[in-house]
Amino acid sequence: MLETPRLVLRPYRRRDVVSIHDAVVASWADLVPWLPWATGYNRGSAAQFVRESQAAWQEGRAYDFTIRHLTGYGDGLGPPDPGRHLGGISIWYVSRVNLVGEVGYWVRSDLAGRGICTEAAARVLDYGFGELGLHRIVVRIAVGNRASERVAEKLGFRYEGTLRQEVKVGSTWLDHTVWGMLEDEWRNGGPG
Ligand SMILES: CC(C)(COP(=O)(O)OP(=O)(O)OC[C@H]1O[C@@H](n2cnc3c(N)ncnc32)[C@H](O)[C@@H]1OP(=O)(O)O)[C@@H](O)C(=O)NCCC(=O)NCCS
Structure with a gap:
């Protein structure tokens, strides 16, 4: 479990399925244009995601966190509600040999723009x-x-290039930009 001033990030549990599904459905319009998994998402998708996430943790492949607001009033996120899935954030190995990882994230639409991500x-x-x-x-x-x-940008990542037609969302191929951060840059406050 990881903590920030306003948030708790913790691994998924089986009983999170309903809250994940609720958050995805409430955010569909913002997720579907960018994330292929969001299309057709249902309770079964959420249950499968939790199973796969737990296996990935055990195997040390990927680390998925549900973002929760457990404590704190007056912090811009409304009343604390540990049952509410605020969004998801994951980090996984791209290359163990080269010690490269990737981060992915999303935040529920009704709490977007408040600095959660x-x-x-x-x-x-x-x-x-x-x-x-x-x-x-x-x-x-x-x-x-x-x-x-x-x-x-706010985190200090550097734009490194564009991968052409790397992801298919619906029937549309989208280009991906790649943003990178090196360990010493992070320690020194970003690449500047
Ligand atoms: C992208 C996403 C995770 C951001 O989450 P968030 O909690 O709202 O992020 P933050 O509040 O920390 O920062 C968002 C920033 O983007 C800005 N922003 C939001 N919408 C924007 C838009 N349409 N154009 C320009 N800037 C925009 C906000 O103003 C804010 O910047 P600021 O602090 O300089 O004002 C969320 O919008 C989301 O889940 N989107 C749908 C799924 C997705 O795209 N995931 C990422 C896939 S790579």
Whole structure:
């Protein structure tokens, strides 16, 4: 479990299925344009995700966290509600040999724009460069997703290039931009 000033990030449990599904459905309009898994999402998808996430943790492949607001009033996130899934953030190994990881995230629509993603991602970057011992962490962002680019910029990621037609959302191929952060850059406050 990871903590930030306003949030708790913890691994998924089987009883999270309903709250994950509720959050995805409430955020569909913002998720579907960018994330292929969001289309057709149902309770079964959420249950499968939790099973796969638990297996990935056990095998040390990937670390998925549900973002929760457990305590704290007057912090801009409304009343604390541990039963509410605020969004998801994950970090996984791209290469164990080269110590490269990738981060992915989403935040429920009714709480977007309040700094949740940036706060959660900063903690996950600490986890990646610290506990996981990564040398380099990347984020891939579909071209046009300004909110996500803004998160990467605020964290200090550097734009490194564009991968052509790397992800298919619905019937549309989207380009992905790649953003990178090196461990020493993170320790020194971002690449500047
Ligand atoms: C991208 C996402 C995770 C951001 O979460 P969040 O908690 O709202 O992020 P933050 O509040 O930390 O920061 C968002 C920033 O983007 C900005 N932003 C939001 N929408 C924007 C838009 N359409 N154009 C430009 N900037 C935008 C916000 O103003 C904020 O920047 P600021 O602090 O300089 O004002 C969330 O919007 C989301 O889940 N989107 C759908 C799924 C997705 O795209 N996931 C990422 C895939 S790579």
